[in-house]
Amino acid sequence: MPPDLNLNLSPLNLNSPGLLPFLKHARTHILPTFRNGIVTQSPIYVLGNQSADLDSIISAILYSYFFSRSGDSGKRGYVPLVNLPDVPSGPELRRLRPEFACALELSVSSSSTTLSMQNNKPGKEKDGEDGIVKLLREHIITVSDLREGLSPSPDVDQEEMKTKKLELDCVMVDWNNLPHKSRPDGKEEGKGSIDGLSDLATFTVNGCIDHRPDEGFVPPLERLPQGNPRVIISGPGSCTSLIVREIRERGLWPSSTSSVTEGHGQQQLNDEAGEEGKWEVQLAKLALASILIDTTNLTAEGKVTDVDRDAVSFLTERISSFSAGGAGEWGRTAYFEQIQYAKAHSLDWLTVDEIMGRDYKDWTESSPSSGEKRVVGIASVVRPLKWIVDKARNKDDDSTNIGGDELKLFLDKLMKFALERRLDVVSVMTAFGSEDGDGEGQFSRELLVWGLKDAYNDTLANFAETSKEQLGLQKWNDFPIEGSHEYTGGLYIWQQGNVSQSRKQVAPLLRQAFTN
Incomplete structure (x- = not known):
């Protein structure tokens, strides 16, 4: 194998402030390097399950954002990877996952009514590159995008590629068992690959957060890199709820702004928080999207647990804290209904x-x-x-x-x-x-x-x-x-x-x- 396909663990800084700057940095600073046929940096990929539903995608984004800012990954950073092997980010991602496109746009918009119900439907853009399509193309990475960048140039020995795959690290969210094991007998814990990359790369699992039964693939906590989570708890309606809990327990998302002393008013909190408050609202809205959809706005019998309720309460409080008019400026039910509508009509296309x-x-x-x-x-x-x-x-x-x-x-x-x-x-x-x-x-x-x-x-x-x-x-x-x-x-x-x-x-x- 030519030397330019070897991994060079050079620093990757993903500690960009704010959701969109973080996502854009992850996208623009990784894929162009791969597309030039050279792998010059090795982030830790945060990977949701193969259905790539709203809960998986948002769990990966939330985990990547906060853990990259924590410094636990050293200088490598975490990158959210949407588990779609045949769907590049852009118009096809919007067509196939319109509820995610809707949630992302509503979350980063200053208004909760950016999209009308009718305009949530795919195919409404006239030129194929409307605002949400551009937002997806510039900020989201799918497995299809990653494969395009990882694929070797024609002059690379293909047979040698099959015998010497790239070694990548990942954190699993919203699942706990990779489909392609690194050993035929499937007995090697924590090593495997996914559809779309099984011929090019092997992933080593560095951590996992999931809300379904443990299938015994993820290594025990003591065998994971120090400080990485192994939280596999069957019960909560949404994996995002567990992500929020883990982030809070690690002090990565505090309940209040530490720079504001006790007794300061709401307006002063808003002024002093500045841009940080804006990013908090965006992250809180995005996290709420998957929890509300998975629990039918906390009404799904048998699916809602205290973990879900606590997450919704915390996220709603963060939105209220950084909204000039408090909670009255933002309606949770209306927000849920818009995303639910986008999901309900997604199959039409x-x-x-x-x-x-x-x-x-x-x-x-x-x-x-x-x-x-x-x-x-x-x-x-x-x-x-x-x-x-x-x-x-x-x-x-x-x-x-x-x-x-x-x-x-x-x-x-x-x-x-x-x-x-x-x-x-x-x-x-x-x-x-x-x-x-x-x-x-x-x-x-x-x-x-x-x-x-x-x-x-x-x-x-x-x-x-x-x-x-x-x-x-x-x-x-x-x-x-x-x-x-x-x-x-x-x-x-x-x-x-x-x-x-x-x-x-x-x-x-x-x-x-x-x-x-």
């Missing part, structure tokens, strides 16, 4: 394949008897299955199977999605308002589980039986029978009566079916 991949996670399980690997993938969608089925037959969705049954058109696309990801079992979970699937009316869930090999029929039948009571599984009225073998393997589609059971609860049940 996607293909079926993009809809399935938008909030998708998979797990690899080993049979205790044979050791055979089995991959289980679950896609979460905020629209009913009937809506997705209708989407599958739309002409603008590249449907080539015009004369077939509507359900078959969808299942053909779902089969293609599963085969591309080498899944053994694919599942689709929907969550929506029952009146129109648009977030209005009674909340409903549906569950589709499809074993793509006949060998798994008994396993899935057992899952159906053992999970029926906990999940409240009922016949799906739009499907003529509860199970079908018309396609390869068993297909089940249910109404899910127990709507409190999200993917957090369903995934362990489905995975356990393949390990018992």
Whole structure:
């Protein structure tokens, strides 16, 4: 390998004041260096899970900003990396993650009504480079962007690249298990890679904050670099809530401005805080976005914990403290509703394949008897299955199977999605308002589980039986029978009566079916 592809650990200063200056510095001071074919600095990447949802993206940004300012990383700094291997930052990121684009713009704007509901929709820009697209392009780094910079020039020996990958460091947020292990047996803790970079780089996990069950991949705290967190707590509705708690406990985000003495008035606090107050409001609003969306504005039964409530209380107080008119100048509910609207309508602009991949996670399980690997993938969608089925037959969705049954058109696309990801079992979970699937009316869930090999029929039948009571599984009225073998393997589609059971609860049940 040519010497210019070796890592040179030169200093990287990301201690820029303010959210946007920090993000822009991270973007402009790293990618151009990579694009010149030379890696001259090695930051610590903060990486959310492969669904790249609002909670993952904002958790990564918040962690990177405050830990870079803490000095714990030395001079390397932390860089938030959006886990999208095929989506460069810019118009495509806005189209695929409009709720994040909306949250970012609302957070950095001086007004809480920057965007009208209608203008939150992708595709409204006339020239493809409106304000939010430019904001994303200049401040956000995706895995696709990083790959472009890391990819070697044509004169580099490709075979040598495969045997000598770049060694990068990362902190995991909103997940705790990398999909591509550095060893085939998966027994080396804390080393692996991700989709889009598995052929170029190996990540060493330096820390983790997550709100789902511990999968045993992240090394114990004593084996992580000193001072780095290992906080894996199942329960809180949002990982961002845990990030906020960790930042506060480390004294990185105090509850008041230390330079203001007791007895000074609100106006004096605002004057003395200056620009720092502006950045605090931006960071607090951005953090609130993911917490409010994940907890439905703190109303989601079974998902809201004291960690979430404390984070919202703290963030709301920070916004009030640095707003000239106090809390009356900013409405939390209106803010939540704008981002929720952007999220609810985000699927309108996607293909079926993009809809399935938008909030998708998979797990690899080993049979205790044979050791055979089995991959289980679950896609979460905020629209009913009937809506997705209708989407599958739309002409603008590249449907080539015009004369077939509507359900078959969808299942053909779902089969293609599963085969591309080498899944053994694919599942689709929907969550929506029952009146129109648009977030209005009674909340409903549906569950589709499809074993793509006949060998798994008994396993899935057992899952159906053992999970029926906990999940409240009922016949799906739009499907003529509860199970079908018309396609390869068993297909089940249910109404899910127990709507409190999200993917957090369903995934362990489905995975356990393949390990018992």
